[in-house]
Amino acid sequence: MSSLDISIKENKYQLYGLVVLRVLIGWHFLYEGIAKLINPYWSSAAYLLDSKWIFSGLAKSIVANPTLLTISDYTNMWGLTLVGCSLLLGLFSRYGSLVGMALVLSYYLFAPPLLGLEYGKPNEGSYLIVNKNLIEACALWVVYVFPTSNIIGLDRFFSNQEKH
Amino acid sequence: MGDTSKEPNKTNLERRDLIKGLATVPVAGVFLVNLWRKMSRDKAKKANLLSDLIKKKSAPAAVKSISNSRHLNIGVIGYGGRGSHLVRGAGFATKGWTDTVSENARKNKLDKQFETFMSQEDLNCSLVGVCDVFDVNAELGINASENDIRPGGNPKASATRYRHYKDLLASDDIDAVIIATPDHWHSRISIDAAKAGKHVYCEKGMTRTFDEAIDVYDAVKKTGITFQLGHQNRQVEANEKAREIVQQGLLGPINLVEITTNRNSPWGAWVWGIHPKGNEQTIDWETFQEPSPNKIPFGEEALKRFFRWRCWYDYGTGLSGDLFSHDFDAINQIMDIGIPKYASSTGGVYFYKDGRDVPDVWNATFEYPNKDLTLLYSASLSSNNPRGNRIMGHDATMQMGGQSGGGSVHGFAVTADSESTQYKDRLKSGIINPNYPIYTYSPGSKEIDGVTSATSRYFANKGLLYTYRAGKRVDPTHLHIKDWLDSIRDGSMPKCNIDVAFHEAVTCAMATESYFTGRRVEWDPVNRKLI
Numbered sequence: 010m011s012s013l014d015i016s017i018k019e020n021k022y023q024l025y026g027l028v029v030l031r032v033l034i035g036w037h038f039l040y041e042g043i044a045k046l047i048n049p050y051w052s053s054a055a056y057l058l059d060s061k062w063i064f065s066g067l068a069k070s071i072v073a074n075p076t077l078l079t080i081s082d083y084t085n086m087w088g089l090t091l092v093g094c095s096l097l098l099g100l101f102s103r104y105g106s107l108v109g110m111a112l113v114l115s116y117y118l119f120a121p122p123l124l125g126l127e128y129g130k131p132n133e134g135s136y137l138i139v140n141k142n143l144i145e146a147c148a149l150w151v152v153y154v155f156p157t158s159n160i161i162g163l164d165r166f167f168s169n170q171e172k173h
Numbered sequence: 174m175g176d177t178s179k180e181p182n183k184t185n186l187e188r189r190d191l192i193k194g195l196a197t198v199p200v201a202g203v204f205l206v207n208l209w210r211k212m213s214r215d216k217a218k219k220a221n222l223l224s225d226l227i228k229k230k231s232a233p234a235a236v237k238s239i240s241n242s243r244h245l246n247i248g249v250i251g252y253g254g255r256g257s258h259l260v261r262g263a264g265f266a267t268k269g270w271t272d273t274v275s276e277n278a279r280k281n282k283l284d285k286q287f288e289t290f291m292s293q294e295d296l297n298c299s300l301v302g303v304c305d306v307f308d309v310n311a312e313l314g315i316n317a318s319e320n321d322i323r324p325g326g327n328p329k330a331s332a333t334r335y336r337h338y339k340d341l342l343a344s345d346d347i348d349a350v351i352i353a354t355p356d357h358w359h360s361r362i363s364i365d366a367a368k369a370g371k372h373v374y375c376e377k378g379m380t381r382t383f384d385e386a387i388d389v390y391d392a393v394k395k396t397g398i399t400f401q402l403g404h405q406n407r408q409v410e411a412n413e414k415a416r417e418i419v420q421q422g423l424l425g426p427i428n429l430v431e432i433t434t435n436r437n438s439p440w441g442a443w444v445w446g447i448h449p450k451g452n453e454q455t456i457d458w459e460t461f462q463e464p465s466p467n468k469i470p471f472g473e474e475a476l477k478r479f480f481r482w483r484c485w486y487d488y489g490t491g492l493s494g495d496l497f498s499h500d501f502d503a504i505n506q507i508m509d510i511g512i513p514k515y516a517s518s519t520g521g522v523y524f525y526k527d528g529r530d531v532p533d534v535w536n537a538t539f540e541y542p543n544k545d546l547t548l549l550y551s552a553s554l555s556s557n558n559p560r561g562n563r564i565m566g567h568d569a570t571m572q573m574g575g576q577s578g579g580g581s582v583h584g585f586a587v588t589a590d591s592e593s594t595q596y597k598d599r600l601k602s603g604i605i606n607p608n609y610p611i612y613t614y615s616p617g618s619k620e621i622d623g624v625t626s627a628t629s630r631y632f633a634n635k636g637l638l639y640t641y642r643a644g645k646r647v648d649p650t651h652l653h654i655k656d657w658l659d660s661i662r663d664g665s666m667p668k669c670n671i672d673v674a675f676h677e678a679v680t681c682a683m684a685t686e687s688y689f690t691g692r693r694v695e696w697d698p699v700n701r702k703l704i
Contacts, residue, residue: 028196036200036204039204040208043208047212069282069283070282072283073281073282073283097197097201097204098197099197160193161196161197162197163194163195165193165194166190
């Protein structure tokens with residue numbers, strides 16, 4: 010595992026800022042995942058059916074195939090939940106942030122707010138090219154390249170070099 | 174320094190390690206506490222509503238399965254668009270249709286028409302007679318009877334073509350007939366079929382006029398045949414759920430019901446294609462127009478009238494029998510409203526100035542003083558703003574079709590009224606929020622289909638295209654035909670039997686009469702007369 014620059018480690022504000030970012034994203038992922046797990050009617054189909062741009066064809070094939078749709082549903086429900094736990098507790102957080110980035114980037118790519126693309130589902134905000142999914146994906150990239158879980162988080166117990 | 178002096182330092186470090194390693198675990202604890210609180214709150218809300226709303230959580234009564242007890246031979250009179258759909262409901266589709274829909278399914282995996290047809294139950298019947306005044310349709314009917322691509326495999330018989338419906342009714346090997354002619358033929362054929370001892374499935378609207386409704390009712394009652402009117406909404410699970418909720422009084426006193434038709438396409442306004450093979454040789458025009466009040470010679474106008482008959486009062490009743498009848502019957506199914514005391518209607522031909530005489534904008538009011546209820550119907554064929562249907566109670570409103578149903582097809586949503594008496598305490602305590610539905614019913618919300626065209630969406634929203642049984646998509650027309658055939662076999666009453674069919678026919682006739690006369694029409698149930 011790569012580690013943080015010594016300057017960041019020693020600057021508590023920078024370190025804690027990164028930890029807070031990781032924990033908040035973890036919280037968000039965890040609840041998104043659990044909310045889907047406890048809702049028997051949730052399915053990724055509605056989101057996929059509203060997909061536009063280059064992955065819309067792929068999205069429709071997933072919806073048309075019950076096996077693929079089930080895989081998609083489980084990947085989302087459990088992916089979000091596990092990534093959420095990983096970031097929140099600081100356990101295997103580097104993998105967690107990578108998987109999380111992949112998930113949230115796929116949400117962006119399946120339905121990006123590009124010029125000329127209209128969506129059936131109303132947005133809760135106003136977006137032009139950049140939306141919260143893209144920002145969260147970038148934030149996860151920051152979490153990935155500035156790993157904090159081996160200082161503050163359960164990963165600390167698996168990492169000798171970061172002690173002391 | 175010796176080893177002993179290092180001990181406190183090491184312990185400190187271990188403690189620091191432990192604290193830093195577990196530093197975010199309390200956040201997880203806070204998360205779990207809040208998750209638990211949120212879930213308990215949601216559960217309390219749900220329990221509070223569901224315990225009231227769903228006293229009977231049962232699915233609609235399992236469909237009877239007695240198809241094997243007795244093989245039935247059926248004939249179809251009128252194998253046009255609707256006739257062919259009804260016959261498909263019995264398990265017979267033309268080769269052209271099965272080829273097209275299987276190809277559609279291959280090209281678009283979301284298109285489930287073929288799958289839905291092939292997974293229909295085999296109803297243990299044969300299509301043995303076809304009667305149509307248009308040769309092309311009659312041949313298609315025969316083709317359907319022979320097509321082996323069907324639920325249940327090879328058909329047992331091939332249909333005979335009959336030129337006149339009386340010849341078909343005279344045939345001894347026919348047990349039951351499906352009547353899907355234009356409305357002006359319904360009563361004559363139904364009455365003759367009843368007299369011939371044939372069971373009848375008659376497409377809606379039951380009759381073109383009030384007098385015909387009385388005659389059909391009497392003939393069916395006298396002969397005791399099994400009569401089913403073609404309102405397949407009777408098989409729709411959503412309507413059964415809606416009925417449970419209304420019958421439990423969860424909407425409170427209901428004084429106003431609004432039902433609507435919203436279409437905006439030539440197809441939706443019955444401007445249908447004129448078949449290229451339709452001509453004097455292939456169409457028996459004189460037979461077609463025999464019961465209609467006004468006769469015209471065969472020609473261009475007659476061709477138009479033959480293929481677009483719904484646009485003229487000579488053959489049908491326009492919005493009344495064609496579309497209002499569906500929504501009326503659904504409300505009658507949910508609320509048992511029966512025949513109104515008064516009806517009045519107005520409208521006009523405002524958009525489709527193509528020679529039709531049935532209005533394309535039509536509004537009707539029905540008064541039920543004994544039930545403290547007004548039923549409002551409003552229809553436009555030049556706007557498809559999805560107004561949906563609303564049952565408006567003092568305590569809650571049920572919105573069906575249109576924009577309700579959580580975005581899925583043919584569901585409904587119940588929303589409490591902010592001034593409700595029944596829910597007063599719960600509104601006050603915040604358990605019920607009048608801005609959000611307290612109950613939504615959206616069957617098959619996990620099932621995605623390729624219902625895309627505006628017209629299919631119109632029917633799908635009203636539950637007329639698909640319904641769900643145990644989460645599986647079924648064509649309600651198939652269930653409706655099955656209900657009829659099973660009732661013939663065991664002598665029970667089908668769901669849209671002559672009694673409720675009579676409600677539909679009289680109500681439609683009252684509104685039509687009011688449109689013609691420009692006055693309020695009253696129903697006299699004792700003398701069975703319109704005043």
